[in-house]
Amino acid sequence: MASQFTVHGRLWIEGPDGTVLGHGRVELLEKIDALGSLSAAATALGMSYRYAWKLVKLMNEHSDGPLITLNAGGRGGGHASLTEAGREAVATYRQTDREFEQFLSEQSEKLPG
Amino acid sequence: MASQFTVHGRLWIEGPDGTVLGHGRVELLEKIDALGSLSAAATALGMSYRYAWKLVKLMNEHSDGPLITLNAGGRGGGHASLTEAGREAVATYRQTDREFEQFLSEQSEKLPG
């Protein structure tokens, strides 16, 4: 029988200037990619636009190059999209995260009774 | 050459009623075991006694049985020590944490350029 206790964790990637990607930030990137809009992505995640915008700014500043492109004005009011670097960063994080989930469930199995 | 980016993470163990152990709590347990005093342990870790005491209370409540025994009064004013379950919990966490550190450095190695 499995233990009533489980191992949990959080994972993130840091660069020289601070955190680049974490769980929440990657979810935001994926929603931006899916919806083409920062405000729609933030709303979909139950996150305030104000904060989502700050996260985007931080991610762009702390990576080698921008991960997200934001455009104000124009048809539909504006647009948001991922750069090629942004999509690669998401893929890299997801791969790492999959192995982390694997690690966590293995460790949970090992816990004593 | 290694990437300028590195993978970081945090690990903790949850029971049915909430978090039982995390990095800071385990350090506190180890200091209590080494010093025999909660206030000395808290001071040694730069943590307020107030907060350390709350952590001990939470840990004792959220585990199967108490991990820490506290005694007020008596020679030296009082005393704090780990129960057998407490020592086992620390050992379990440390083992998991070692493997986690291993995991993190492996993942950092894998990051692209």
Add this chain to the structure above:
DNA sequence: CTCCGTTATGCGTCAAAGTGCATATCGAAA
């Protein structure tokens, strides 16, 4: 039975994460 240092616990405070509101700016399309 007094002393002393530790445990026990309430209350106000402080900083950081995140929200909410208000308002300005942008630019393609009608």
Add this chain to the structure above:
DNA sequence: TTTCGATATGCACTTTGACGCATAACGGAG
């Protein structure tokens, strides 16, 4: 050139983890 919805950004507020202060209770040793 007016319109419209999204981006851009400041400011005040709330929430949460943790501190600091104050004060009581405890109990072996002398």
